[in-house]
Amino acid sequence: MAVLINLHLILKIMLSHVNCLKTGRNTRVFFILMIILVAGLQVMIHRIKTSEQIVLVQSRTKANTNEDYYEEHVSSCNETFNTTFEDNLQVIQNYPIGNADVYVRRFGAYNDGPKEIRAFPVFVTAFDETHYNESQGLFKSIHETFLVSPKYKDKLLILVYDLGMTPSQIRTVENNCKCEVRQFIFQQFPQHVNVLQTYAFKPLIVQEVLMEFGFVWWMDTSIRFRTNDIDSVIENAKKYSYLFTVSLNYLAVGTLTKHTFKATFDFLREDRCKFKRFHEIWATTLLFHFDRITSIVVRAWVKCALNELCIAPEGSLHKRGCNFQHDYDGRCHRFDQSVLGIITRRIINEYDYPTARTLPPNIYNIERRNIVPYFE
Known part of the structure; x- marks a missing residue:
């Protein structure tokens, strides 16, 4: 949720400076803000990936407390004993x-x-x-x-x-x-x-x-x-x-x-x-x-x-x-x-x-x- 709010604020700033560009103000300000935007997006993407990795590690750690958790709880058992x-x-x-x-x-x-x-x-x-x-x-x-x-x-x-x-x-x-x-x-x-x-x-x-x-x-x-x-x-x-x-x-x-x-x-x-x-x-x-x-x-x-x-x-x-x-x-x-x-x-x-x-x-x-x- 925090990532989405931050992204929304950056987009608002970007749009406001696009309007400034249309009125003839200094375009260098706009490009500097663009660089800041890209850097901010990279930071947020990194945080998202890191968060996903933490969740995955936690999930695996929990699974590994049971031997072969995935096999036992996700896969099905199709094999049976022989008939005679x-x-x-x-x-x-x-x-x-x-x-x-x-x-x-x-x-x-x-x-x-x-x-x-x-x-x-x-x-x-x-x-x-x-x-x-x-x-x-x-x-x-x-x-x-x-x-x-x-x-x-x-x-x-x-x-x-x-x-x-x-x-x-x-x-x-x-x-x-x-x-x-x-x-x-x-x-x-x-x-x-x-x-x-x-x-x-x-x-x-x-x-x-x-x-x-x-x-x-x-x-x-x-x-x-x-x-x-x-x-x-x-x-x-x-x-x-x-x-x-x-x-x-x-x-x-x-x-x-x-x-x-x-x-x-x-x-x-x-x-x-x-x-x-x-x-x-x-x-x-x-x-x-x-x-x-x-x-x-x-x-x-x-x-x-x-x-x-x-x-x-x-x-x-x-x-x-x-x-x-x-x-x-x-x-x-x-x-x-x-x-x-x-x-x-x-x-x-x-x-x-x-x-x-x-x-x-x-x-x-x-x-x-x-x-x-x-x-x-």
Whole structure:
């Protein structure tokens, strides 16, 4: 508005001096005023452009607070999942392998099958010195729930992968856990696997144990079993290949995309738009029974885990914690959990909560940072 008023005043002055020119007054005054007018117009044009640039920068700054704001809020989502389960499974098989091929082959992921397929799953966990105290609560719950049961005590095999315990901690675990302790050989894998916060070790351990025993129950050290009434769980795992738990926060719709960086979708050549309606899948505890489907799913999980650009893209380590006051895609990243969520939703996308494939949350609790001095 100020620009328009200034322009109006200059034009009035110019017109008045045009009249002066007609009456024969000094024309030099007119030309001087013309020069002033042109200079004034240039200043006003510059201010207009500057103002537009400021507005544009402010708009972009606001947009950039949400990852890929333009794409998510302006573009439309036209891509859908393939029609059949088999077609979607084929998509997973064709996920890019990136730099993982040599590791995957060395790891036995292309083998036809495991050495054996147990009737009862092998319990598997892994931790370093920072989760040593928390792990004692897991062992206590397993011992008191399964080892006291005549039905399960002879079937139970517990494997623990050492991710960096102290020598003293290793000795204490070996003396008390009623388990087999194994070293995780970080040197066999890409450098980013050494960073435990990427959780790349988890798919690799699951793959190794799956190809050895054919039936794997992964559990983080925060898991606490509530019951050994798991017959239906075991049968469902054999029937549906693998079981998982979907986030039970019914209000937090769309957390799979909110808790996954776009770069992971891009690496897998997936359009994240079609994943927006799903809750995320937890990787805290998972049950895998070997068959054709599980071998494809876990292999895809492993391939991503071996590529840093897939499991832990740039900036993701700084986004491990989720700010729930923000409501945009990519507000945080869940690493192994994000990847497994994409893989699972690609093939199981009819329902947000596929009941038959769910690992019932009533059989366990998640108690993070719960310290139990069980080995003392």
